[in-house]
Amino acid sequence: MVNLNRRGIQVDVLCPICKNEEEGVEHAILSCELAKAIWSKWRDSPGNFLESKCDMFDLALTIISQGTQCDLEIFFGVAWAIWYHRNQLIFEASKTTADQVWGTSIRMVEYFKTANNSAAAGKEKHARDWKPPPEGFFLINVDGAIPTEDGHSGIGIVIWDWESQIVAAISMPLSRKFAVEKTEALAMEKGAILAFDLGLENVILEGDSLQTI
């Protein structure tokens, strides 16, 4: 919206939540009143979200260097949930509290970890075989998790560089339960979109389902 306004197209640039400031991605996810209230619930976070003027990318790098894998999962889970609830407010007029968004984020991260752990035994060999991509390339590892009973499928994406450093990581639930092949295909699609958004050109896409490779 802010970008459209800069190009002379008249749109409402005020944040739909606080109606105080122009709404950019950083404002919506990091510095809006609601976003701050949500991040403040993360008591042992490795970065200082409430005071620093970092952007998303800087914060992700801080967490990768100072935090744990679990911190990184929480960071992307909460960021995704804040954006999701912002869209729900705009398009569905559905209001939520900071407690609800925080609860959704943590449940989503926990759910995804549980779903992944249950499939981990069969993947040990795969993990041992893992190698970083050739120099100059990025490796996109994608995975889908299917609930055994009712519930939503979930997907996870990790992008690595050739020095085995994580460039980006995302986990998210899907809108409903999908079959294994469909879930893996959706994970691959999201992984390709993420790589495109990050401007990565030399990429290798890797998943577990041979049918979608």
Ligand SMILES: [Zn+2]
């Ligand atoms: Zn705001």
